[in-house]
Amino acid sequence: MAKSFRAELRVVYVLPIVPASAKNPNLHYEIPEYERMIHKDSEQQLKAIVSKRVPRNLKVRTLIGHGNAAHEIVRLAEEEKVNLIVIATHGHTGFHHLVVGSVAEKVVRLAHCPVLAVREPRQK
Numbered sequence: 001m002a003k004s005f006r007a008e009l010r011v012v013y014v015l016p017i018v019p020a021s022a023k024n025p026n027l028h029y030e031i032p033e034y035e036r037m038i039h040k041d042s043e044q045q046l047k048a049i050v051s052k053r054v055p056r057n058l059k060v061r062t063l064i065g066h067g068n069a070a071h072e073i074v075r076l077a078e079e080e081k082v083n084l085i086v087i088a089t090h091g092h093t094g095f096h097h098l099v100v101g102s103v104a105e106k107v108v109r110l111a112h113c114p115v116l117a118v119r120e121p122r123q124k
Contacts, residue, residue, distance in 0.1 A: 003057070007058075009054065009060040009061070010061050010080050011046060011060060011063070013046050013063075014064075014067065014069040016066075016069075017067050035066075039066075042064050043062065046062045070103045070110060071110070073085065073087070074107060074111050074112070077113060084114050084116060085111055085115045086118060088117075089105075089117045089118065089119050090120055104117045
């Protein structure tokens, strides 16, 4: 689809916020250093995925967000002035959907632009 419309892609991954203190009192780490390390690792992994899966003739940028996934996706979309958000949905229903919720559903509700939700194929 991006190729047909000569679109520029923004591939986004959102990291959860690291809790201020570990539940295990014997575990200690420096939050800012740990977050920088996770951010850098996530950037490298995201770029590797893009290089494998996105044709080289498409313009693409990778973005790493931090915090609530739905809110960060919408925030980044607004900041980048995107025309369409394409998001995968796992299609969970019932208890799992009730407890965990749906990032895709929240993005649809919050987004300033159209959202295309693509359901992943079911595993057989």
